[in-house]
Amino acid sequence: MSADAQEPRTAGPLTTSIRASGSANGRAGARRPTPRLLVTALVLTLVAIGATFLLDPYRNYQFALIAATFCATAGLTLLIGLTGQLSLGHAALMAAGGYGYALASNALTDAGVDGVPRFVVSLAAAVAASALLGLLLGLAAARLKGPYLSGVTLVLVIALPAFTSVFSGVFRGDQGVQIAYDGVPEALRTLIAVEQWQAWVAILVAAAVVTWLAVLRNGPAGLGMRAVRDDETSARLQGVRAGRVKVLAFTASSIAAGAGGAVLCFVTQSVSPGAYTLAFSLLLVVAVVIGGLGSLLGAFLGSIVIVMLPWVIQTATGALDLSADAAQRLTGNLPVLVFGVLLIVVTAAWPGGIRGVLPKRMPRRGASATPSAVVPAPDNVPELDSAPAPAPEPRTSSAAEPIPTTTER
Amino acid sequence: MDRLLFLLATGLARGAIFALFALALVLIWRAARVVNFAQGAMAVVATYVAFAVTGLTGSYWIGLASALVAGGLMGLIVERGVMRFATHASPLSGVIIAIGVVMVLQSLLGIAFGPNARPMEAPFPETPIVLGGVPVLSPYDLFVLVVAIGLMGVLALLFTRTSLGLQLRASAFAPEVSRLLGVRVARMVTAGWVLASAVGALAALLLVPTELGLNPHSADLLFVSAFTVAVVGGLDSPPGALIGGLVVGVLISLVTGYLGATVAPIAVLGLLVAVLLVRPGGLFAATEARTA
Secondary structure (H helix, E strand, O other): OHHHHHOOOOHHHHHHHHHHHHHOOOOOOOOOOHHHHHHHHHHHHHHHHHHHHHOOHHHHHHHHHHHHHHHHHHHHHHHHHHHOOOOOOHHHHHHHHHHHHHHHHHHHHHOOOOOHHHHHHHHHHHHHHHHHHHHHHHHHHOOOOHHHHHHHHHHHHHHHHHHHHHOHHHHOHHHOEEOOOOOOOHHHOOOOOHHHHHHHHHHHHHHHHHHHHHHHHHOHHHHHHHHHHHOHHHHHHOOOOHHHHHHHHHHHHHHHHHHHHHHHHHHHOEEOHHHOOHHHHHHHHHHHHHHOOOOHHHHHHHHHHHHHHHHHHHHHHHHOOOOHHHHHHHHHHHHHHHHHHHHHHHHHHOOOHHHHHOOOOOOOOOOOOOOOOOOOOOOOOOOOOOOOOOOOOHHHHHHHOOOHHHHOO | OHHHHHHHHHHHHHHHHHHHHHHHHHHHHHHHOOOOOOHHHHHHHHHHHHHHHHHHHOOHHHHHHHHHHHHHHHHHHHHHHOHHHHOOOOHHHHHHHHHHHHHHHHHHHHHHHOOOOEOOOOOOOOOOOEEOOEEOOOHHHHHHHHHHHHHHHHHHHHHHHOHHHHHHHHHHHOHHHHHHOOOOHHHHHHHHHHHHHHHHHHHHHHHHHHOOOEOOOOOHHHHHHHHHHHHHHOOOOHHHHHHHHHHHHHHHHHHHHHHOHHHHHHHHHHHHHHHHHHOOOOOOOOHHHOOO
16 A cells, blocks of 8 residues: 555654654644745645636636635545544534624624625634534544544534524524625726635635644644544553544634635525535545545545536536436436445545545655545554454554553543 | 323334334444444335335235345445445444445435435324323334334344354454354354344334335434434443433434424434433443444
């Protein structure tokens, strides 16, 4: 497996470096200097904004959707890739952000605020709402593992329509909350169309969110997350506060999802439970899996796939000569079928995802390979509980020898 | 008071179905250490088979038998064809592949049959019998209870009294040792999947006539409830699944009856979170059995 070569899989070296960094200055874990990362982010953002001039309005609209989705998938890929927590409910966290944005935006509109201040305050409200929900879930997640956490988040996203109908005074039930239209600011009105403006906003928010996530990943917090993922017991012995690290990861991930939900609400001027179904939640998982778990670039490519492929299929079936009923069945289900097959094939045969087959960045320093193509953690999450796991690969054996009792509780 | 009695009785019948479905999850968990997130979709496929067979032959019972067979086949195909690739990878890859299976099965059903719900006839009347002026259980609910409890008894006998059951238990608890002793562990894992899928298919088949009808998403809520049941009971414990099923069934029935059907998923979520926060391994799991 190519992934194995890139990152030391055993817990030993990783945790050793934590100890070293603790005694040095606490920043030795950073793998890539932050200024350099910021410059990269700035350049990429400018390129993306420049690209909007080359696209027609509908493409810009799709670009905005991709950027909004990218916020959520970036958070999700770090959550799964760095900490091994699989959330099936990120759509619900996006919805929390969307509702936070919509409700704050409507309150501000009533108060006579509009334009950029309204957007910024509403975005802050969205982030606060999703951070709160993420914190609550994260507190539960810190005590749960594997399938338990997946199940809780799955139930959350299924219960979302129930929440919006039970509290329909606030959330307006199935029809959702509509917000006022945000036009292009005065100064730019002669220059760009509204779709392009929406794409700009989406790109800027996505850039801010993803840069923040990248800084987090490359810093000591990210190191702690990987240590907990690789071997929680060993990480605790090194002084990493496993519970706190997991809560932080989940909260950060849900803030990113909430920002994505806010942008989607800004672009579509509405938020409703119908937009954040279980199917959409699973699509987010598809995006990060086929992109390559843990990779931000992979999350971006995955977002493009999940936004564009349904549209491509719809266009293709529209071109075929089908009866209305058959066409409807195909457009609704064919993308899901393709995504399901992709999910199975990629996980089973090609665990690095798209990112795994792209050329790698030149390694900067000895052990600082990108975490991109890292599989969720095949052999490095020791199965603490399970009945004697079928023969662990020899290379993880010494470090991964589980000491079940310490992590019980 | 009458209403409470009626809701309790209906809740027990519904809970028996949840318990059966949760038992299927527990069987696979014990055999393969995977929570089968695809259980619902697999059961719906088998229910479609039963629906078609009943439509062709006119007999509910042949349909029921075909659902069991189709469920078992689904288990065989999914385990041998797909899940096998996940076993040595992380606990996550099993969940992710199962989700892929859900997407594939549901979209195939959607393409083949469309999104509309098809009404499914129950073999017995669904109007409650009135006992002493109080409406209690319908004959169909009674049938469901008898089938569910009977099947659980059969499974208990299978696991504790037969050689196959001993091999199944042995390979779940100590695969390496069992292999050394001549148990064909891989075959036992497959047997666990086949058994569990057949049980899950039966649970879905029993549930669908009490709902609006059969569509590709019929078992979504069943899966969610049964997952809650399995967690409440502890994923490792079949008796836990039974008790958890009855608890969740009664809870959902009471919440639906007094607060409305929309609140039911919130009640399930609340129960799930409460149990997981208090005892992350489930109420009935032995402490050292806490695994994933």
